[in-house]
Amino acid sequence: MSDRTMTRQVLLFISVLSLSSVHGQVSYSIPEEMAKGSLVGNIAQDLGLDIKRLKSGKARIYTGDSAEYIELNKERGVLLIKDRIDREALCGQTTPCAVHLQITLEDPIEFYSVTVEIHDINDNAPSFKKNEMKFRISESAMVGAKFVLERAMDLDVGVNGLQSYLLKPTDNFLLKLQNQPDGSKKVEMVLQKPLDREKQEHLFLTLTAIDGGDPPLSGTMQIEITVLDANDNAPVFTQEMYKATITENAAKGTVLSTVSASDADDGSNGRVSYSITNTLDDVPEIFEINEDSGIVVLSGHIDYEKARHYEIHVQASDDGGLSDSSKIIIDVIDVNDNSPIIIIMSKSSSIAEDSVSNTVIAMISVNDPDSDSNGQVHCGINENIPFTIKSTSNGFYSLVTDSDLDRERASEYNISVTCSDEGVPSLSSSVTLTLQISDVNDNAPVFERSSYEAYIIENNTPGLSIFTVKARDADWNQNARVSYILDDSSVNGVPVSSYVSVSAESGVIHAVRSFDYEQIKDFQFWVKAQDGGSPPLSSNVTVKIMIQDQNDNAPQVLYPVQTSSSLVAEMVPRSADVGYLVTKVVAVDVDSGQNAWLSYKLQKATDRALFEVGLQNGEIRTIRQVTDKDTVKQRLTVVVEDNGQPSRSATVNVNVAVADSFPEVLSEFTDFTHDKDYNDNLTFYLVLALAVVSFLFITCLVVIISVKIYRWRQSRVLYHSNLPVIPYYPPRYADTLGTGTLQHVYNYEVCRTTDSKKSDCKFVRPCSQNVLIMDPSSTGTMQRMQSEQNILDEPDSPLEVCYI
Numbered sequence: 001m002s003d004r005t006m007t008r009q010v011l012l013f014i015s016v017l018s019l020s021s022v023h024g025q026v027s028y029s030i031p032e033e034m035a036k037g038s039l040v041g042n043i044a045q046d047l048g049l050d051i052k053r054l055k056s057g058k059a060r061i062y063t064g065d066s067a068e069y070i071e072l073n074k075e076r077g078v079l080l081i082k083d084r085i086d087r088e089a090l091c092g093q094t095t096p097c098a099v100h101l102q103i104t105l106e107d108p109i110e111f112y113s114v115t116v117e118i119h120d121i122n123d124n125a126p127s128f129k130k131n132e133m134k135f136r137i138s139e140s141a142m143v144g145a146k147f148v149l150e151r152a153m154d155l156d157v158g159v160n161g162l163q164s165y166l167l168k169p170t171d172n173f174l175l176k177l178q179n180q181p182d183g184s185k186k187v188e189m190v191l192q193k194p195l196d197r198e199k200q201e202h203l204f205l206t207l208t209a210i211d212g213g214d215p216p217l218s219g220t221m222q223i224e225i226t227v228l229d230a231n232d233n234a235p236v237f238t239q240e241m242y243k244a245t246i247t248e249n250a251a252k253g254t255v256l257s258t259v260s261a262s263d264a265d266d267g268s269n270g271r272v273s274y275s276i277t278n279t280l281d282d283v284p285e286i287f288e289i290n291e292d293s294g295i296v297v298l299s300g301h302i303d304y305e306k307a308r309h310y311e312i313h314v315q316a317s318d319d320g321g322l323s324d325s326s327k328i329i330i331d332v333i334d335v336n337d338n339s340p341i342i343i344i345m346s347k348s349s350s351i352a353e354d355s356v357s358n359t360v361i362a363m364i365s366v367n368d369p370d371s372d373s374n375g376q377v378h379c380g381i382n383e384n385i386p387f388t389i390k391s392t393s394n395g396f397y398s399l400v401t402d403s404d405l406d407r408e409r410a411s412e413y414n415i416s417v418t419c420s421d422e423g424v425p426s427l428s429s430s431v432t433l434t435l436q437i438s439d440v441n442d443n444a445p446v447f448e449r450s451s452y453e454a455y456i457i458e459n460n461t462p463g464l465s466i467f468t469v470k471a472r473d474a475d476w477n478q479n480a481r482v483s484y485i486l487d488d489s490s491v492n493g494v495p496v497s498s499y500v501s502v503s504a505e506s507g508v509i510h511a512v513r514s515f516d517y518e519q520i521k522d523f524q525f526w527v528k529a530q531d532g533g534s535p536p537l538s539s540n541v542t543v544k545i546m547i548q549d550q551n552d553n554a555p556q557v558l559y560p561v562q563t564s565s566s567l568v569a570e571m572v573p574r575s576a577d578v579g580y581l582v583t584k585v586v587a588v589d590v591d592s593g594q595n596a597w598l599s600y601k602l603q604k605a606t607d608r609a610l611f612e613v614g615l616q617n618g619e620i621r622t623i624r625q626v627t628d629k630d631t632v633k634q635r636l637t638v639v640v641e642d643n644g645q646p647s648r649s650a651t652v653n654v655n656v657a658v659a660d661s662f663p664e665v666l667s668e669f670t671d672f673t674h675d676k677d678y679n680d681n682l683t684f685y686l687v688l689a690l691a692v693v694s695f696l697f698i699t700c701l702v703v704i705i706s707v708k709i710y711r712w713r714q715s716r717v718l719y720h721s722n723l724p725v726i727p728y729y730p731p732r733y734a735d736t737l738g739t740g741t742l743q744h745v746y747n748y749e750v751c752r753t754t755d756s757k758k759s760d761c762k763f764v765r766p767c768s769q770n771v772l773i774m775d776p777s778s779t780g781t782m783q784r785m786q787s788e789q790n791i792l793d794e795p796d797s798p799l800e801v802c803y804i
């Protein structure tokens, strides 16, 4: 305040000086905004007026139109501030600013001019019209872009007026002041660093206007900048690569993965949409991506066997056209959805039963498109068959035999090859091969029995079938076609083929000739069964043929010997007791068994009451005491009967003499005397027979020797040559039933010692020393006594017969 006062005083001094030269004029200088009543100047003193004069002169201040800021205090003769003086209101920007007063006095009228100059004080801060400004600036605004700011106003003038601006912060913008032609300044904000909405969407700056006062005053304005988005950010995937797995055959709609990209931009610039961009493969058909959510789902069929991996290229784009790409690597997980595939590369449909072990019958290839254990395949075949399967190399198998085959045991095999993989659950497939085992002739025919025995009743018709041998051959077809062959052997020196024949086809054994039990009771031969294989196999069996007896021989009485004249008699003394053994009828029957069981019966008797014949033993005994009345000459007829069906019999006459002495007998038996003729005849016949036999014997001998020599020379031609036919009649005897005769097989010698006038001995004996061979073609016939059959009529029955 003291400073001001000094300034005023200086001004006052100058005014006073001028006042003295001009008519009453004074100037003052005061700062504005002085308090009411503040002293402006001692006008009385400065004008050199007396206070009394002021009073008397009714001094007044005249201000014209302007308001009265200053009043005159007449008592003190000073000018005082009457009202607050605001320089800015009074003068605005005009400088200097002064208030002009006139002081008028009456009596005399005096007139004084007072000029009060008003000094500016810094009483106004710079100010903005609005305290806030808003800008919307795109983040893409170029560096250097200018934005005009509002200017500040400061009512003060001079140094107190607006001096400078300050913009804070200065990260993005600088303040630039530009002088205008009218002296004012244009305030601009210049972008010096690009904006980034993504970093800072709103910027708040403060513009400060500062004046030059002391102390300086300032005014501020807030600048709010909203950074507008520009599509300056591409979407960015959260990962460079996504990974996902999916099992094959997964259902459509299965979610694989979700990709996500972010875009820092705003609004549509930041709206991301996803798409799949694969073009070369079929990925777009198999996968689908949700445009908005980025969820990748399966839309097609996944087959591990076709593709094990997928690479999905995904793109995220914003609406502004910026994009980012990423990929999803999809690994397909195998599912055991493929059964092994079995392919038969080659196979044989049949093999021989004698094939060696390890013979390959089929080659098989197996593959399973699945992976790992799902594709690991094991093959096997059904059990209990003589085959095995071997893995030869990867995926290849061979089916081989592993033990011996036998068509007779199994002629066909169904081999099921089953291959399974190791998946869980395991899948399998199988094929069946049918293998035929072809026959090899490895089985000989086998007869149903180890030996055969058959019976045939003698006197059969030639050609009669006796029985059948049967052999079976386990082989097949030709190898099993059995033919029967009679093995060449001989029975009693005769080829067996003259006894029997075998039908090659049927095995029926036929009798070739009629058999005579009394000649041959049984014989044995071999029959061979041979199959049709090559080489053929055969086996043989013994066949024993037993000939059964027929009652074809009548009993033959050996004793008593029958003669035409009954000279022979048994003596029974008259003293003989009951049961006296008179004689015994001895008979034989060449048949056998029942047919030779003989029984004896008394057929006729002179006195039936005197004798009986033992049924079994043929003993003739007395059955009562012989009396004198009984005639000397008794004649009994005994019938000897065999037990055959029908039975055959022979009768024998037994002469019995009941006498005590021989003469008595003689006298009685005069009619028993020999007939001389008979005796002579008998002698003659005996001599003749002896001669004939001797002749035949010698002839036989000669023939045999010739034959032997002939055979020795051409032994092989024997049967083809025509031997001289030698009709031969064995010295057999015709017998009547009434006489006891012996057959050749028996050799009896019966001699009567008592009454040996006659020699009734017969020798009948089979001969084996001498053999007579007869040519089959010979027409020789031979009469057989026992059977009325002519065996030599049979054309192909060579017969060896020898009798003496």
Ligand SMILES: *[C@@H]1O[C@H](CO)[C@@H](O)[C@H](O)[C@H]1NC(C)=O
Binding pocket: 412, 413, 414, 434
């Ligand atoms: C093999 O299979 C065929 C056809 O299925 C059948 O007829 C035949 O009897 C079978 N063979 C064997 C030995 O099982």
Ligand SMILES: *[C@@H]1O[C@H](CO)[C@@H](O)[C@H](O)[C@H]1NC(C)=O
Binding pocket: 487, 526, 539, 540, 541
């Ligand atoms: C019959 O077969 C046996 C072996 O079974 C053999 O020893 C015999 O010699 C054969 N006989 C004939 C006559 O073939």
